[in-house]
Amino acid sequence: MSKQINVALIGNPNTGKTSVFNALTGLNQKVGNYPGITVEKKEGVCRLPRGIKAHIIDLPGTYSLNASSLDENVVIELLLNKNDKDFPDIAVVVTDVENLKRNLLLFTQIKDLEIPTLLVINMADRMRYKGISLDIDYLEAHLKTKIALISTRKNEGIDGLRELITNYKEVSTEPCLKTTDIDPAYFENLQKAFPNQLLYKLWLVITQDVNFGKTDRKEIDAVTSFKTKSKADLKRLQQKETIKRYQFINNVLKKGQTIDLSQAKDLRIKLDRILTHKVWGYVIFIAILLLIFQAIYDWSEVPMDFIDGVFASLSEWTKNVLPSGAFTDLIAEGIIPGLGGIVIFIPQIAFLFLFIAVLEESGYMSRVVFLMDKIMRRFGLSGKSVVPLISGTACAIPAVMATRNIESWKERLITILVTPFTTCSARLPVYLIIISLVIPKGKFLWLSYQALTLMLLYFLGFATAVLSAYILSKRLKIKSRSFFVVEMPNYKLPMIKNVAITVVEKTKSFVYGAGKIILAISIILWFLASYGPGDNFNNAEVIIKTEYASENLSEKDLQHKIASHKLEHSFIGIAGRLIEPSIRPLGYDWKIGIAIISSFAAREVFVGTLATIYSVGSDDEDTIKNRMAAEINPVRGGPLFTFASGISLLLFYAFAMQCMSTLAIVKKETNSWKWPVLQLAIMSSFAYLVALVAFQFLK
Amino acid sequence: MNDIIQNILVFTAIALAMLFLIKKFILPKSKTKKACGNDNDCACH
Numbered sequence: 001m002s003k004q005i006n007v008a009l010i011g012n013p014n015t016g017k018t019s020v021f022n023a024l025t026g027l028n029q030k031v032g033n034y035p036g037i038t039v040e041k042k043e044g045v046c047r048l049p050r051g052i053k054a055h056i057i058d059l060p061g062t063y064s065l066n067a068s069s070l071d072e073n074v075v076i077e078l079l080l081n082k083n084d085k086d087f088p089d090i091a092v093v094v095t096d097v098e099n100l101k102r103n104l105l106l107f108t109q110i111k112d113l114e115i116p117t118l119l120v121i122n123m124a125d126r127m128r129y130k131g132i133s134l135d136i137d138y139l140e141a142h143l144k145t146k147i148a149l150i151s152t153r154k155n156e157g158i159d160g161l162r163e164l165i166t167n168y169k170e171v172s173t174e175p176c177l178k179t180t181d182i183d184p185a186y187f188e189n190l191q192k193a194f195p196n197q198l199l200y201k202l203w204l205v206i207t208q209d210v211n212f213g214k215t216d217r218k219e220i221d222a223v224t225s226f227k228t229k230s231k232a233d234l235k236r237l238q239q240k241e242t243i244k245r246y247q248f249i250n251n252v253l254k255k256g257q258t259i260d261l262s263q264a265k266d267l268r269i270k271l272d273r274i275l276t277h278k279v280w281g282y283v284i285f286i287a288i289l290l291l292i293f294q295a296i297y298d299w300s301e302v303p304m305d306f307i308d309g310v311f312a313s314l315s316e317w318t319k320n321v322l323p324s325g326a327f328t329d330l331i332a333e334g335i336i337p338g339l340g341g342i343v344i345f346i347p348q349i350a351f352l353f354l355f356i357a358v359l360e361e362s363g364y365m366s367r368v369v370f371l372m373d374k375i376m377r378r379f380g381l382s383g384k385s386v387v388p389l390i391s392g393t394a395c396a397i398p399a400v401m402a403t404r405n406i407e408s409w410k411e412r413l414i415t416i417l418v419t420p421f422t423t424c425s426a427r428l429p430v431y432l433i434i435i436s437l438v439i440p441k442g443k444f445l446w447l448s449y450q451a452l453t454l455m456l457l458y459f460l461g462f463a464t465a466v467l468s469a470y471i472l473s474k475r476l477k478i479k480s481r482s483f484f485v486v487e488m489p490n491y492k493l494p495m496i497k498n499v500a501i502t503v504v505e506k507t508k509s510f511v512y513g514a515g516k517i518i519l520a521i522s523i524i525l526w527f528l529a530s531y532g533p534g535d536n537f538n539n540a541e542v543i544i545k546t547e548y549a550s551e552n553l554s555e556k557d558l559q560h561k562i563a564s565h566k567l568e569h570s571f572i573g574i575a576g577r578l579i580e581p582s583i584r585p586l587g588y589d590w591k592i593g594i595a596i597i598s599s600f601a602a603r604e605v606f607v608g609t610l611a612t613i614y615s616v617g618s619d620d621e622d623t624i625k626n627r628m629a630a631e632i633n634p635v636r637g638g639p640l641f642t643f644a645s646g647i648s649l650l651l652f653y654a655f656a657m658q659c660m661s662t663l664a665i666v667k668k669e670t671n672s673w674k675w676p677v678l679q680l681a682i683m684s685s686f687a688y689l690v691a692l693v694a695f696q697f698l699k
Numbered sequence: 700m701n702d703i704i705q706n707i708l709v710f711t712a713i714a715l716a717m718l719f720l721i722k723k724f725i726l727p728k729s730k731t732k733k734a735c736g737n738d739n740d741c742a743c744h
Contacts, residue, residue, distance in 0.1 A: 325702055325705030326708075330712060520717075520720050521716075524713060
């Protein structure tokens with residue numbers, strides 16, 4: 001029988017920890033949340049020699065065991081709680097060969113918890129460019145561990161690491177430092193009060209306020225024979241501990257590591273000078289964005305047309321093959337068009353994530369954060385707010401959670417409140433379909449109008465977020481202090497495997513997450529559009545045939561009139577007509593109104609809803625886009641989706657708070673209903689107002 | 700017969716869809732334990 005061991009991957013941010021995780025697990029991984037909190041939990045399985053199976057957990061990046069955020073707390077809570085089912089049989093600390101000194105601080109802390117700890121020195125391929133050489137035997141002897149020198153980029157050393165993990169029982173648990181050396185009197189006293197506890201573990205409990213097992217800080221305080229020190233004294237002891245650790249690390253590295261700068265061939269400084277330049281930095285950033293949006297349009301066109309056609313044919317085929325009846329209609333007119341409305345956007349979403357992954361992997365994204373910090377400060381945001389704002393382009397939910405590393409509550413709250421303005425991937429399907437309907441296909445220089453419009457919408461979202469932050473920073477009366485620290489990783493060629501995994505995972509989670517909701521909503525919408533109360537719905541055929549008896553309508557036209565009449569008097573038609581007076585000034589009809597209401601659950605439902613509504617009663621094999629383009633404005637005649645109504649709709653979606661999940665996460669992060677309710681009211685009113693002005697001005 | 704079966708399938712699908720949406724948006728699993736919005740004391744522990 002195969003044995004399973006728990007392996008915890010731990011390390012500073014930007015050490016290539018996730019690359020090691022990917023190298024060990026391949027695609028045998030899943031992403032979830034830690035129980036009770038919304039910090040991402042990545043787990044995977046790796047088959048080791050001798051039939052051992054390793055359950056690998058990729059823990060959030062942390063600089064030390066002195067936690068300052070929820071993410072970092074996760075690491076400490078796991079390492080301190082032996083009863084946790086994920087408690088590691090072995091900890092694997094991943095370090096970057098170029099930042100070994102700083103990365104070893106965390107390693108020594110984990111070693112002192114007496115957990116078998118392996119040291120992985122990653123990015124070994126960079127050593128010759130940096131003039132670095134290591135004496136591995138010396139380092140192993142003095143750090144009391146086994147070392148795997150690897151390069152995930154070149155896929156070197158991974159087998160050696162697997163072998164070391166397999167032999168986890170041979171890894172020493174001897175600590176690097178004696179905890180009592182930090183302050184002998186204090187720690188000896190502490191040990192006397194808790195003779196059966198590991199001293200360093202007690203120290204972490206006293207300083208961290210973390211949850212683990214049955215021992216917590218209150219329990220320590222409750223022991224009358226021992227009193228914890230004041231907060232200021234504890235801070236001083238922590239500083240002393242850090243100094244002791246660096247003294248130890250310096251001594252080890254003095255002989256274990258040699259850096260010959262004359263051998264270094266570094267491009268980084270030259271590149272940084274250009275990419276973070278006060279003028280060229282922004283010019284390059286904008287040029288990269290232009291390139292991305294143009295590519296999203298150009299490269300996606302063919303696969304999107306293909307998917308659109310496939311779903312239209314599938315719907316038609318279902319009707320022809322299955323026995324006629326209500327369920328067949330549900331599949332052909334409800335489920336397939338609804339799902340088609342989301343699947344069609346896979347190419348564009350995949351390309352967007354591809355570019356974001358490449359920018360992150362290459363190290364360029366950190367330069368963008370640094371560059372934007374100068375602007376952010378002027379608007380009352382932290383430099384760290386850039387990370388949520390940029391990750392908000394994928395989804396506002398993880399972006400709101402990413403604000404947890406902002407220390408100042410005021411800056412964090414402002415970031416939470418303005419992040420939903422950034423263009424998330426759920427807005428993308430709405431933007432793409434409306435842009436393709438109302439923006440002409442011409443080009444300005446080499447950029448298409450459609451790509452430019454999409455880019456302007458991204459800028460608009462970002463600018464609105466920043467301006468709202470400025471207003472909030474002036475209005476909110478909360479006092480707090482802030483600082484900004486960002487790590488500048490080295491430039492690297494993105495690893496294809498990492499980029500591919502990111503693209504697959506993000507696209508999959510978008511499609512599955514949204515797909516289930518869209519499927520459910522499509523079924524209900526189809527029902528509401530296919531059934532209705534009263535004679536007007538039930539006798540639609542008789543009414544229409546009587547009404548048009550004198551006109552010589554073809555059978556196809558007659559069927560179309562009957563379908564339209566039924567839709568108008570269906571449940572959804574009645575509801576749509578009720579809200580129509582309030583949305584008509586914005587240039588929308590009741591069908592768009594229904595789509596807006598149903599997309600309150602999630603924005604991407606908008607396209608699926610329209611696809612479902614327009615498919616009900618239709619026998620044509622036609623694409624979603626063509627059906628929307630053919631829709632006639634019932635009041636003014638002519639196409640419903642004109643330049644004016646299209647722009648109005650784009651602006652409405654740019655500003656409206658159309659996402660229940662984001663509201664829920666804001667409530668959770670702020671611990672109050674006040675902020676999500678305010679956010680919903682202000683964003684939605686603003687969206688309505690802007691859409692109204694835009695339509696009235698452009699019509 | 701065919702119509703009856705088709706109608707049963709339709710209403711089952713609708714019931715399942717409604718159950719899913721209610722579970723997803725109206726009765727989501729409560730996870731609020733530690734996430735809190737305060738610098739100093741969020742009373743999480």
